[in-house]
Amino acid sequence: MTSPAAQQFIERVDNRSLVVGIIGLGYVGIPLALATLRQGFRVVGFDIDARRVDDINAGRSAIKHIPMEPIAQAVAADRFVATADFDRLGEPDALLIAVPTPLTRHREPDLSYVVKTTEAIGRRLRRGQLVVLESTTYPGTTDEVMRPILEKASGLKSGADFFLAFSPEREDPGNPDFGTSNIPKVVGGDGLDAQAMALALYGALVVRTVPVSSTATAEAVKLTENIFRAVNIALVNELKTVYSAMGIDIWEVIEAAKTKPFGFMPFYPGPGLGGHCVPIDPFYLTWKAREYDVATRFIELAGEINTRMPYLVVDRLATLLDVHGRKNLSDASILILGLAYKKNVEDTRESPSLKLIELIEKRGARTAFHDPHVPVLPPTREHPTLAGRRSVPVDAASLAAFDAVLIATDHDDVDYAAIVAGSKLVIDTRNVCTRAGIEADNVFKA
Structure with a gap:
């Protein structure tokens, strides 16, 4: 049984009144924005690169294989805006994070982009928001790194006041046969409400969702695919x-x-x-x-x-x-x-x-x-x-x-x-x- 907050979120997915925020407008974020716009949602895109933001708002992109005309049309129709103003993180109902997770020179995980993004969200987090990490990372990141930062910065509690999930990106740049919309999406939530909300949102965007029992399991799925x-x-x-x-x-x-x-x-x-x-x-x-x-x-x-x-x-x-x-x-x-x-x-x-x-x-x-x-x-x-x-x-x-x-x-x-x-x-x-x-x-x- 989902909570009233989760039910309200799912209803807004169904009637397309939900606003989706996408953080990181690169090889994952832009295709995700396109898939979201195609399903009738309004999108706010966030990136720290002001020049990239300006280019996207002008319908330009350095990513050749991604068509920018639908983005330009959505900008003109006031259905999409890119911004470097992270004070606007409180506007979307769902925040999908697609930022880099590189390695350090010593071949150790560099979660600095995830941490900084999570801190920025925590300072603006409001009740009822869904936060989803899509960046590839080790099992435990969502639960052990993100959740404590969000709860401490906001004073809110995951699963009661806001909702947290992990759904790994599965982009294959340049692949003409598979894009965001027709690749199944694995989803793991921090609690049943977060799971139901994330499944509802991604269920509206992609051909099929694949629920798993936890955020750590979803994180492990992505690693397993690439290790294979x-x-x-x-x-x-x-x-x-x-x-x-x-x-x-x-x-x-x-x-x-x-x-x-x-x-x-x-x-x-x-x-x-x-x-x-x-x-x-x-x-x-x-x-x-x-x-x-x-x-x-x-x-x-x-x-x-x-x-x-x-x-x-x-x-x-x-x-x-x-x-x-x-x-x-x-x-x-x-x-x-x-x-x-x-x-x-x-x-x-x-x-x-x-x-x-x-x-x-x-x-x-x-x-x-x-x-x-x-x-x-x-x-x-x-x-x-x-x-x-x-x-x-x-x-x-x-x-x-x-x-x-x-x-x-x-x-x-x-x-x-x-x-x-x-x-x-x-x-x-x-x-x-x-x-x-x-x-x-x-x-x-x-």
């Missing part, structure tokens, strides 16, 4: 190393193996892991596990293998330059093809290409990059000195100036046949040349 991916990628990365030594093509093996209609799921090797989730999330669990004196050797081993991949790629590059290019890496000029962490997006967070540039330059080589989605490299936490570098053109004249081209990201809108034809040496970490039907003596896999 990280471990399997580590496996095929290790298999690639073994099979390469035997003269066996790992991509050919995977293509044949995936014809089995049961018991096999294809994962693919690469130059390293990128993005905000898969390279980071496993370390959130390994860190939390230490509190319980539990070893996570399998997960940590997978992290070590994936972290090592850029080093192996650079070693392979050096060997191929020496054997086929008659060139030492220390005297070479290398073009990195693809700076984004995955194909057809502009997201460079945790991109292995950045590590590749760093490693190659440490060995004395000169580098440049070409990426049709990244004209200028934005500032990054781990590689601040690379910020501001610009994508170079890839025509016959420019390609001739490089001793090797290293394909690190397999964007679709690149003419790989022209790249191969104009290059002295091509090292392909994504198997894109084979997939494009390109066979040439100057193309090698890594």
